[in-house]
Amino acid sequence: MLKFLSKVRIEFNALDPRLASCMEFLAQCNARKAKESNPSCQVQIKRRTDDFPPRITVTFVNGVEETFDATATPAQDIRTMILDKGQFLETEQMFKEAGEKWPVVIPDEELRQPFTGIKPKKAEEKKQ
Numbered sequence: 001m002l003k004f005l006s007k008v009r010i011e012f013n014a015l016d017p018r019l020a021s022c023m024e025f026l027a028q029c030n031a032r033k034a035k036e037s038n039p040s041c042q043v044q045i046k047r048r049t050d051d052f053p054p055r056i057t058v059t060f061v062n063g064v065e066e067t068f069d070a071t072a073t074p075a076q077d078i079r080t081m082i083l084d085k086g087q088f089l090e091t092e093q094m095f096k097e098a099g100e101k102w103p104v105v106i107p108d109e110e111l112r113q114p115f116t117g118i119k120p121k122k123a124e125e126k127k128q
Helices: 021-030 032-037 075-097 123-125
Strands: 006-012 042-048 055-061 066-067
Touching: 021 032, 021 042, 021 055, 021 075, 042 075, 055 075, 066 075
Parallel strands: 006 042
Antiparallel strands: 006 055, 055 066
């Protein structure tokens, strides 16, 4: 998960009962496997003393920053969103390295073509 991130900032009040998602996400960030995937990723913790709701801010390796409301979003959902966006970034990078245009634009006429399907070999063999 951390391999797609350059920085993680977790903010919460330790006395706030809504901090479960922050603590779970922090545990995932501190896991050995996560740290090994990107040792240069900064994990910052800000302990607050006010009533500010817990939040998690992540900065992706391409500089895009995204903030999650940790009171309404479970840590696993945040992790899934990061992995999904990370796969998108990897795909984008592959296209750029290959000299292809990004994003890939599929012409409307190709999208409207009927799909004939593919028959498995076993189905063809049974007809004979």
